[in-house]
Structure formats: structure tokens, C-alpha cells
Amino acid sequence: MFDGPSVAAAFRAAGITHVLWVPDSQLGRWDSALRSDPQLRLVRVCREGEAIAVAGGLLLGGARPIVLMQCTGLFEAGDALRNIVHDLRLPLFLVVDVRSWRAYTLGKTTDTCPLFTEPIMRAWQIPYVLFEPDRHTPADLAEEYRRAWAERRAGAVLLPE
Amino acid sequence: MPMTHAQALEVLAEHRGRRLVITTMGSVGIWAQLSDTPLDFAYMPSAMGHAPGLGLGLALAQPQRGVIVVNGDGCTLMNLGALVTLADNPAPLTLVIIDNGMYEVTGGQPTPAAGRVDFAAIARGAGVERVFRFATVAEWRAGAAAALAEPGPTVIVLQVEGRLGQTTPKPPRSMPEQIERLRQALSEARAD
Numbered sequence: 443m444f445d446g447p448s449v450a451a452a453f454r455a456a457g458i459t460h461v462l463w464v465p466d467s468q469l470g471r472w473d474s475a476l477r478s479d480p481q482l483r484l485v486r487v488c489r490e491g492e493a494i495a496v497a498g499g500l501l502l503g504g505a506r507p508i509v510l511m512q513c514t515g516l517f518e519a520g521d522a523l524r525n526i527v528h529d530l531r532l533p534l535f536l537v538v539d540v541r542s543w544r545a546y547t548l549g550k551t552t553d554t555c556p557l558f559t560e561p562i563m564r565a566w567q568i569p570y571v572l573f574e575p576d577r578h579t580p581a582d583l584a585e586e587y588r589r590a591w592a593e594r595r596a597g598a599v600l601l602p603e
Numbered sequence: 604m605p606m607t608h609a610q611a612l613e614v615l616a617e618h619r620g621r622r623l624v625i626t627t628m629g630s631v632g633i634w635a636q637l638s639d640t641p642l643d644f645a646y647m648p649s650a651m652g653h654a655p656g657l658g659l660g661l662a663l664a665q666p667q668r669g670v671i672v673v674n675g676d677g678c679t680l681m682n683l684g685a686l687v688t689l690a691d692n693p694a695p696l697t698l699v700i701i702d703n704g705m706y707e708v709t710g711g712q713p714t715p716a717a718g719r720v721d722f723a724a725i726a727r728g729a730g731v732e733r734v735f736r737f738a739t740v741a742e743w744r745a746g747a748a749a750a751l752a753e754p755g756p757t758v759i760v761l762q763v764e765g766r767l768g769q770t771t772p773k774p775p776r777s778m779p780e781q782i783e784r785l786r787q788a789l790s791e792a793r794a795d
Contacts (some may be wrong), residue, residue, distance in 0.1 A: 460663065483663070485663070485688075485692055486688070486691060486692075487656070487684075487688045488682075488684025488685070488687055488688055489682070489684055491650065491652075491653060491656075491682075492653060492656045492682060492684065492685060492688060493656075494650070494653075494656075495650055495653035495654075495655075495656030495657045495660065496656040496657070496659050496660040496663075496688075497660060498656075498657050498660055499656065499657040499658060499659060499660020499661040499662070499663070499664065500660040500661070500663060500664045501660070502657075502660070502661055502664070502782065502785060502786070503660065503661045503662075503663070503664025503665045503789065504664055504665070504786075504789065504790075505660075505663070505664040507660070521650050521651055521653075522650040522653050522656075524650070525648060525649060525650035525653070526650065529648045529649075529778055530778060530782065531778075531779070531782075
């Protein structure tokens with residue numbers, strides 16, 4: 443269950459120091475838990491590309507950030523993603539909420555977000571795992587983060603909405 | 604007498620202290636002539652408009668260090684929301700905006716509303732409390748120490764002459780080399 447307290451606990455367990463985000467309706471439910479956690483610093487930014495740049499600076503400075511965004515923000519943030527992951531070669535980690543995914547799999551939406559999210563991740567060469575909400579847990583997210591960090595590579599978890 | 608880009612950065616170099624300095628676009632070549640230490644980071648190749656974000660991240664991770672980001676007016680316009688983010692996340696960061704009214708390295712095309720955009724007013728409106736604007740080198744020399752006296756967040760707008768005939772500058776070393784030097788310098792500072 444991806445509720446705020448469980449996610450905050452998973453982030454702590456993964457050694458994450460800073461959480462950067464532009465919330466959406468699914469991720470936004472974590473706001474209270476993330477804001478009140480004494481071990482996590484929640485950094486609110488104005489756009490998703492900016493979140494990636496701030497995370498880049500944090501990584502250069504020795505911190506362990508994570509960036510949370512909706513897939514629409516991912517689409518906006520391509521240049522920052524390209525630069526931080528491929529020019530600066532920093533181990534950026536993203537959690538991307540895939541808007542309308544469940545409705546898409548049932549053929550019940552015309553939202554184009556699910557159509558483009560995975561191809562965009564592949565185009566930017568970001569290793570990712572598409573979570574299944576009924577199977578994966580915040581602990582799995584923490585494990586994906588730890589694995590990417592240990593391998594000093596970028597990574598992402600896609601969270602279906 | 605208008606201030607030149609080089610004069611603006613010369614005064615900054617005299618007052619930067621031990622802060623890390625991140626330069627972008629037209630400032631990269633000039634700054635490399637003034638200072639080339641491991642704490643000078645030429646953000647090139649960059650993500651368009653995102654040097655303030657990179658600087659904020661470094662300032663949050665290294666709060667004892669202090670960071671100066673030297674951004675162009677064109678770069679600033681690409682991400683004006685960064686001013687709100689700086690105000691909302693207090694950190695030892697100074698954003699210097701070099702306002703020459705043009706995209707210098709692409710041939711001198713005017714930036715949108717060149718000459719009419721008041722970056723200092725925008726910064727204040729975004730919630731940044733320490734905002735300074737200097738239009739001549741004499742003013743900048745007289746005010747630099749006070750403007751850079753506090754850790755930040757601070758925004759300093761320097762109105763400079765545009766230079767025509769410029770090309771995209773080359774950073775003094777590759778990005779991997781810069782990152783290695785920077786990380787080493789920061790880790791040595793932590794060990795002090």
C-alpha cells in the first residue's frame with residue numbers, strides 16, 4: 443500500500459535525504475507524511491525539469507535525493523533529464539506516476555499519458571520498473587533505489603494510477 | 604558608462620570568497636580567465652535554464668559552503684519559476700543575472716521584451732528578500748561587498764553591454780574532469 447507513512451519509511455530506509463517534487467493527485471497524498479518526517483527534506487519546485495536540476499546539484503554535493511513527478515512532468519523535463527543523467531552521469535532516481543494507466547489497460551480512457559510514458563523512458567535510456575499496485579510495495583521502491591545507488595546509475599519506478 | 608560583461612565578473616571574482624561559482628553560457632569563457640579552481644564549475648553542457656536549480660541543490664547539500672550561480676538573462680527567462688523556488692527553499696545561494704538583453708552566443712538576437720524586463724522586481728515579487736541591481740561598474744564596485752555579505756538567498760542583477768560576434772564558449776575542461784575536481788574539493792573541505 444503506497445500511503446504516505448509507508449512511503450516515508452521506505453525513503454528513510456533507503457537513505458534518501460531530500461525529496462523533490464511537483465505533486466499530482468496520487469503522489470500528493472504523501473504530502474503530510476513527507477513534510478512531517480524529520481529525516482527527509484521535502485523540496486517543492488515549480489516544474490519537473492527544475493526538480494531534476496536540483497537533484498543533480500544535491501548528488502554533486504553528496505546528498506541522496508529522489509524526484510517524484512507525474513508522467514506529464516516527465517514529458518516536460520526531457521532536457522534536464524538528458525543533461526543530468528547523460529552529460530553529468532549522475533545517479534538520478536525518479537518515481538513517475540503514470541496517469542490513467544489502469545483505465546488505459548481496460549480501454550476506458552482517451553488519455554495519451556500511458557501511451558507515451560514507457561517509450562519516453564526508453565528513449566532517454568533510463569532503466570525503469572513498472573510497478574503493479576497490487577503486488578509491489580514501498581519496500582520494493584526502496585530496494586530499487588538502493589540497487590540503482592549501489593550500481594551508481596540512474597533509475598526509475600513507474601507507479602500506475 | 605555601461606558596464607562590460609568582463610568588468611561585471613571581475614568585481615564578482617574579487618568578492619566571491621570561498622564560494623563555489625557556477626557559470627553558464629557567455630560567462631563561461633570570461634570566468635575561466637579570472638578563476639580556474641576546483642570550485643569554479645562551468646555548467647556546460649547544461650540543461651537550458653536550470654543552473655539555478657543545480658546551484659540550489661549544491662547549496663542544500665553543502666550549506667557551509669555557499670554557492671554563486673552566474674546566469675544570463677536568456678537562461679533566467681527560460682525558468683523564471685526558479686526564483687520562487689529559491690525564495691521558498693532558503694539556502695546559501697546567490698544568483699547573479701547578467702542582463703545584456705540578448706542571446707549573445709546565438710548571434711545577438713534580442714531576448715523577449717529586452718530592456719523592459721525588470722528582473723529585480725520579478726525576484727522581489729517571487730519572494731526573494733535580498734535583491735540588488737547595478738547598472739554601472741562604479742555602482743557594482745561600491746555595492747558588491749554588501750550584496751555578497753549574506754549567505755542568501757540573494758539575487759544580483761547586473762546590467763551589462765551586449766557583445767556581438769560571440770560564439771558558444773568552450774569549458775576549460777570536460778564535465779567528468781570538472782565533477783571529479785569539484786567532488787574532491789568538497790570532500791577535502793568536509794575533512795577540514
